[in-house]
Amino acid sequence: MLVVLVIHDVKPGRLDQARRRIDGNSAQIAQQPGLVFRHTGMADGSENRIVTVTGWRRAEDRRAWDTLKRSLPPEVDPREVFDHVQSFTVETYDERWRPEAVALAEEHR
DSSP: OEEEEEEEEEOTTOHHHHHHHHHHHHHHHTTSTTEEEEEEEEOTTOSSEEEEEEEESSHHHHHHHHHHHHHSOOSSOHHHHEEEEEEEEEEOOOGGGSHHHHHHHHHTO
C-alpha cells in the first residue's frame, strides 16, 4: 500500500478556494480503483495549512490517478491558491496489503 501525505500551504485569503480544490480532488479520487482511504484536515496550530493523507492499494492505482488528474482542466491555477505544496509517499509493507492477501480477501467477500 502507498500512503501519500500532501501539505498545502495556502496563500492568505485563499483558504475557501483551496478547500474547494482539494474537496474536488477528493470527490474524483473517491471514484478511483485502488483507493483505500482519503482524509483531509487542517494542520495543528495553522490557519493556512491543509493536509491530505491518501492510501492507495498499489503504486499503479496512484499512477492512474496522477494521469487522470493531469488530464483534467484545473478549476483554478494552483499557483494562485498555494504558496507551497509538499508531497511525501511512503510504501508500507504490511502483509495485509500484499496483492496475494488482497486477492484472497476479495475472494471471501
